[in-house]
Amino acid sequence: xxxSIQKISIIISQGSLEGIYPGLIMANGAxxxxxxxxxxxxxxxxxAINKVRHEHIKLSSVGNPGLHFPTWLGGFPGVxxxxxxxxESKMEKLDIPPIPEFIEMISDTGAGLxxxxxxxxxxxxxxxxxxxxxxxxxxxxxxxxxxxxxxxLFT
Amino acid sequence: MAxxxxxxxxxxxxxxxxFTDPSAWREEMAPIIAKEMGxxxxxxxxxxxxxxxxxxxxxxxxxxxVRVLGKTSGVTVKELYRLFPKGPAKEAAKxxxxxxxxxxx
Numbered sequence: 001x002x003x004s005i006q007k008i009s010i011i012i013s014q015g016s017l018e019g020i021y022p023g024l025i026m027a028n029g030a031x032x033x034x035x036x037x038x039x040x041x042x043x044x045x046x047x048a049i050n051k052v053r054h055e056h057i058k059l060s061s062v063g064n065p066g067l068h069f070p071t072w073l074g075g076f077p078g079v080x081x082x083x084x085x086x087x088e089s090k091m092e093k094l095d096i097p098p099i100p101e102f103i104e105m106i107s108d109t110g111a112g113l114x115x116x117x118x119x120x121x122x123x124x125x126x127x128x129x130x131x132x133x134x135x136x137x138x139x140x141x142x143x144x145x146x147x148x149x150x151x152x153l154f155t
Numbered sequence: 156m157a158x159x160x161x162x163x164x165x166x167x168x169x170x171x172x173x174f175t176d177p178s179a180w181r182e183e184m185a186p187i188i189a190k191e192m193g194x195x196x197x198x199x200x201x202x203x204x205x206x207x208x209x210x211x212x213x214x215x216x217x218x219x220x221v222r223v224l225g226k227t228s229g230v231t232v233k234e235l236y237r238l239f240p241k242g243p244a245k246e247a248a249k250x251x252x253x254x255x256x257x258x259x260x
Contacts, residue, residue: 025259028221028260029260031236032221032242032245033245034242034245034246094260095220095223095258095260096260097260105225105232108225108231108232108236109221109233109236110233110236
Protein backbone atom coordinates (compact mmCIF):
# COMPACT_ATOMS: atom_id res chain seq x y z
CA UNK A 1 0.00 0.00 0.00
CA UNK A 2 3.00 2.29 0.25
CA UNK A 3 2.91 3.28 -3.43
CA SER A 4 -0.82 4.05 -3.44
CA ILE A 5 -1.99 7.66 -3.85
CA GLN A 6 -2.59 9.28 -0.45
CA LYS A 7 -3.44 12.82 -1.49
CA ILE A 8 -4.58 14.60 -4.63
CA SER A 9 -4.82 18.31 -5.44
CA ILE A 10 -7.07 19.18 -8.37
CA ILE A 11 -7.14 22.46 -10.24
CA ILE A 12 -10.34 23.41 -12.06
CA SER A 13 -9.66 26.19 -14.57
CA GLN A 14 -12.69 26.12 -16.86
CA GLY A 15 -16.25 27.33 -16.45
CA SER A 16 -18.13 25.00 -18.79
CA LEU A 17 -20.11 21.96 -17.74
CA GLU A 18 -17.59 19.64 -19.37
CA GLY A 19 -14.74 21.66 -17.90
CA ILE A 20 -16.00 21.43 -14.31
CA TYR A 21 -17.45 17.92 -13.89
CA PRO A 22 -14.29 15.86 -14.50
CA GLY A 23 -12.41 17.55 -11.66
CA LEU A 24 -15.39 17.18 -9.32
CA ILE A 25 -15.77 13.50 -10.16
CA MET A 26 -12.06 12.91 -9.60
CA ALA A 27 -12.20 14.72 -6.24
CA ASN A 28 -15.30 12.91 -5.03
CA GLY A 29 -13.91 9.59 -6.24
CA ALA A 30 -10.69 10.24 -4.37
CA UNK A 31 -12.52 10.84 -1.10
CA UNK A 32 -14.63 7.71 -1.67
CA UNK A 33 -11.35 5.75 -1.74
CA UNK A 34 -10.08 7.43 1.39
CA UNK A 35 -7.65 9.69 -0.52
CA UNK A 36 -7.26 13.26 0.78
CA UNK A 37 -8.40 15.84 -1.78
CA UNK A 38 -8.11 19.59 -2.27
CA UNK A 39 -9.71 21.60 -5.07
CA UNK A 40 -8.32 24.87 -6.42
CA UNK A 41 -10.69 26.90 -8.58
CA UNK A 42 -8.97 29.32 -10.91
CA UNK A 43 -9.92 31.54 -13.84
CA UNK A 44 -13.35 30.64 -15.22
CA UNK A 45 -13.38 27.63 -12.96
CA UNK A 46 -14.40 30.10 -10.24
CA UNK A 47 -17.94 29.96 -11.66
CA ALA A 48 -18.25 26.47 -10.15
CA ILE A 49 -18.15 27.97 -6.63
CA ASN A 50 -19.86 31.28 -7.43
CA LYS A 51 -23.14 31.09 -5.53
CA VAL A 52 -25.15 32.72 -8.32
CA ARG A 53 -23.40 31.36 -11.38
CA HIS A 54 -22.92 27.75 -10.35
CA GLU A 55 -26.64 27.14 -10.80
CA HIS A 56 -26.30 28.02 -14.50
CA ILE A 57 -23.22 26.23 -15.78
CA LYS A 58 -23.57 25.48 -19.51
CA LEU A 59 -22.11 22.96 -21.88
CA SER A 60 -20.06 24.71 -24.57
CA SER A 61 -21.79 24.10 -27.87
CA VAL A 62 -19.33 26.17 -29.94
CA GLY A 63 -15.82 24.94 -30.65
CA ASN A 64 -16.58 21.58 -29.10
CA PRO A 65 -15.84 18.90 -31.70
CA GLY A 66 -16.92 16.19 -29.25
CA LEU A 67 -20.56 17.12 -29.86
CA HIS A 68 -20.23 16.00 -33.49
CA PHE A 69 -22.35 18.68 -35.03
CA PRO A 70 -21.36 21.67 -37.19
CA THR A 71 -19.89 24.71 -35.43
CA TRP A 72 -22.45 27.06 -37.05
CA LEU A 73 -25.27 25.04 -35.50
CA GLY A 74 -23.74 25.28 -32.03
CA GLY A 75 -23.87 29.08 -32.23
CA PHE A 76 -27.65 29.31 -32.62
CA PRO A 77 -29.50 30.79 -29.67
CA GLY A 78 -30.70 28.11 -27.30
CA VAL A 79 -28.52 25.28 -28.58
CA UNK A 80 -26.17 25.40 -25.59
CA UNK A 81 -29.18 25.45 -23.25
CA UNK A 82 -30.82 22.46 -24.90
CA UNK A 83 -27.59 20.45 -24.95
CA UNK A 84 -27.01 21.32 -21.28
CA UNK A 85 -30.49 20.16 -20.29
CA UNK A 86 -30.02 16.95 -22.29
CA UNK A 87 -26.71 16.26 -20.58
CA GLU A 88 -28.12 17.09 -17.12
CA SER A 89 -31.03 14.70 -17.57
CA LYS A 90 -28.66 11.91 -18.60
CA MET A 91 -26.43 12.61 -15.60
CA GLU A 92 -29.34 12.57 -13.16
CA LYS A 93 -30.24 9.08 -14.37
CA LEU A 94 -26.68 7.97 -13.59
CA ASP A 95 -26.90 9.43 -10.07
CA ILE A 96 -24.47 12.26 -10.89
CA PRO A 97 -25.62 15.29 -8.86
CA PRO A 98 -26.09 18.81 -10.27
CA ILE A 99 -23.00 21.01 -9.75
CA PRO A 100 -24.23 22.93 -6.65
CA GLU A 101 -25.24 19.73 -4.84
CA PHE A 102 -22.08 17.95 -5.97
CA ILE A 103 -19.81 20.67 -4.61
CA GLU A 104 -21.65 20.74 -1.30
CA MET A 105 -21.32 16.96 -1.10
CA ILE A 106 -17.59 17.10 -1.91
CA SER A 107 -17.13 19.66 0.85
CA ASP A 108 -19.00 17.32 3.24
CA THR A 109 -16.62 14.49 2.35
CA GLY A 110 -13.88 16.59 3.94
CA ALA A 111 -12.23 17.82 0.73
CA GLY A 112 -10.88 21.39 0.79
CA LEU A 113 -12.33 24.00 -1.59
CA UNK A 114 -10.11 26.98 -2.44
CA UNK A 115 -10.40 29.95 -4.79
CA UNK A 116 -7.37 31.34 -6.61
CA UNK A 117 -6.61 34.81 -5.25
CA UNK A 118 -5.18 36.13 -8.51
CA UNK A 119 -8.35 35.14 -10.39
CA UNK A 120 -10.65 36.49 -7.69
CA UNK A 121 -8.81 39.84 -7.94
CA UNK A 122 -8.83 39.72 -11.74
CA UNK A 123 -12.60 39.30 -11.89
CA UNK A 124 -13.21 41.81 -9.11
CA UNK A 125 -14.90 39.24 -6.88
CA UNK A 126 -14.85 38.85 -3.11
CA UNK A 127 -15.63 36.22 -0.48
CA UNK A 128 -19.33 37.17 -0.60
CA UNK A 129 -19.59 35.98 -4.20
CA UNK A 130 -18.79 32.42 -3.22
CA UNK A 131 -20.62 29.54 -1.60
CA UNK A 132 -20.36 29.09 2.17
CA UNK A 133 -18.40 25.85 1.78
CA UNK A 134 -15.38 27.72 0.40
CA UNK A 135 -12.41 27.12 2.71
CA UNK A 136 -10.44 30.14 1.59
CA UNK A 137 -9.17 32.48 -1.11
CA UNK A 138 -5.50 31.60 -1.36
CA UNK A 139 -2.42 32.25 -3.47
CA UNK A 140 -0.81 29.77 -5.83
CA UNK A 141 2.03 29.41 -3.34
CA UNK A 142 -0.41 28.54 -0.56
CA UNK A 143 -2.00 25.89 -2.75
CA UNK A 144 1.35 24.33 -3.58
CA UNK A 145 1.99 24.09 0.14
CA UNK A 146 -1.36 22.35 0.66
CA UNK A 147 -0.52 20.01 -2.23
CA UNK A 148 2.82 19.08 -0.75
CA UNK A 149 3.45 15.36 -0.58
CA UNK A 150 0.61 14.46 -2.95
CA UNK A 151 -0.23 14.36 -6.63
CA UNK A 152 -1.62 17.22 -8.72
CA LEU A 153 -4.18 17.27 -11.52
CA PHE A 154 -4.88 20.22 -13.81
CA THR A 155 -8.26 20.26 -15.52
CA MET B 156 -8.93 -16.85 -3.78
CA ALA B 157 -7.85 -15.63 -0.38
CA UNK B 158 -9.51 -16.55 2.87
CA UNK B 159 -9.90 -14.78 6.17
CA UNK B 160 -11.00 -16.06 9.56
CA UNK B 161 -13.55 -14.04 11.49
CA UNK B 162 -15.13 -15.19 14.74
CA UNK B 163 -13.65 -18.64 14.21
CA UNK B 164 -15.16 -19.08 10.76
CA UNK B 165 -13.08 -19.21 7.59
CA UNK B 166 -14.60 -17.15 4.76
CA UNK B 167 -13.54 -16.44 1.17
CA UNK B 168 -12.58 -12.87 0.39
CA UNK B 169 -11.20 -11.17 -2.71
CA UNK B 170 -7.81 -9.42 -3.02
CA UNK B 171 -9.17 -6.29 -1.34
CA UNK B 172 -10.77 -8.23 1.51
CA UNK B 173 -14.41 -8.04 0.39
CA PHE B 174 -16.57 -11.13 0.99
CA THR B 175 -17.14 -13.15 -2.17
CA ASP B 176 -20.13 -14.87 -0.56
CA PRO B 177 -22.22 -12.37 1.44
CA SER B 178 -24.29 -15.19 2.96
CA ALA B 179 -21.19 -16.33 4.90
CA TRP B 180 -21.29 -13.08 6.91
CA ARG B 181 -22.57 -12.89 10.48
CA GLU B 182 -23.03 -9.84 12.68
CA GLU B 183 -20.39 -11.06 15.13
CA MET B 184 -17.79 -10.74 12.36
CA ALA B 185 -18.42 -7.04 11.79
CA PRO B 186 -16.46 -5.64 14.75
CA ILE B 187 -13.50 -7.87 13.87
CA ILE B 188 -13.44 -6.72 10.23
CA ALA B 189 -13.82 -3.13 11.40
CA LYS B 190 -10.90 -3.42 13.79
CA GLU B 191 -8.71 -4.73 10.97
CA MET B 192 -9.54 -1.53 9.08
CA GLY B 193 -8.70 0.72 11.99
CA UNK B 194 -12.25 1.30 13.28
CA UNK B 195 -11.88 0.27 16.92
CA UNK B 196 -15.48 0.50 18.00
CA UNK B 197 -18.74 0.14 16.10
CA UNK B 198 -21.18 2.70 17.50
CA UNK B 199 -24.95 2.56 16.94
CA UNK B 200 -24.43 5.00 14.03
CA UNK B 201 -21.91 2.65 12.42
CA UNK B 202 -24.43 -0.18 12.79
CA UNK B 203 -27.18 1.89 11.25
CA UNK B 204 -25.06 2.35 8.11
CA UNK B 205 -23.81 -1.26 8.07
CA UNK B 206 -27.35 -2.67 8.31
CA UNK B 207 -28.55 -0.16 5.72
CA UNK B 208 -25.92 -1.09 3.09
CA UNK B 209 -26.45 -4.79 3.72
CA UNK B 210 -30.25 -4.57 3.42
CA UNK B 211 -29.85 -2.49 0.31
CA UNK B 212 -27.50 -5.04 -1.19
CA UNK B 213 -29.87 -7.92 -0.42
CA UNK B 214 -32.72 -5.95 -2.03
CA UNK B 215 -30.99 -4.61 -5.12
CA UNK B 216 -27.86 -6.71 -5.60
CA UNK B 217 -25.56 -3.70 -5.19
CA UNK B 218 -24.19 -1.58 -2.37
CA UNK B 219 -25.37 2.06 -2.30
CA UNK B 220 -23.16 5.01 -3.29
CA VAL B 221 -22.25 7.74 -0.80
CA ARG B 222 -24.80 10.06 -2.41
CA VAL B 223 -27.58 7.50 -1.94
CA LEU B 224 -26.40 6.77 1.60
CA GLY B 225 -26.43 10.47 2.46
CA LYS B 226 -29.94 10.89 1.11
CA THR B 227 -31.63 7.75 2.37
CA SER B 228 -29.80 6.23 5.35
CA GLY B 229 -30.58 9.06 7.75
CA VAL B 230 -26.85 9.71 8.22
CA THR B 231 -25.43 12.82 6.50
CA VAL B 232 -22.44 12.71 4.13
CA LYS B 233 -20.37 14.64 6.66
CA GLU B 234 -21.22 12.15 9.41
CA LEU B 235 -20.62 9.19 7.06
CA TYR B 236 -17.04 10.32 6.49
CA ARG B 237 -16.55 10.84 10.21
CA LEU B 238 -17.70 7.27 10.88
CA PHE B 239 -15.82 5.72 7.94
CA PRO B 240 -12.85 8.02 7.19
CA LYS B 241 -11.41 5.88 4.38
CA GLY B 242 -14.59 6.03 2.30
CA PRO B 243 -18.06 5.21 3.72
CA ALA B 244 -19.46 3.21 0.78
CA LYS B 245 -16.36 1.05 0.55
CA GLU B 246 -15.69 0.58 4.27
CA ALA B 247 -19.32 -0.06 5.23
CA ALA B 248 -19.60 -2.63 2.42
CA LYS B 249 -16.51 -4.47 3.60
CA UNK B 250 -17.71 -4.56 7.23
CA UNK B 251 -21.20 -5.63 6.10
CA UNK B 252 -19.76 -8.55 4.13
CA UNK B 253 -20.99 -7.42 0.71
CA UNK B 254 -19.02 -6.74 -2.51
CA UNK B 255 -17.34 -3.40 -3.11
CA UNK B 256 -19.85 -0.99 -4.67
CA UNK B 257 -19.17 -0.15 -8.30
CA UNK B 258 -19.62 3.33 -9.76
CA UNK B 259 -17.69 6.56 -9.86
CA UNK B 260 -19.92 8.80 -7.79
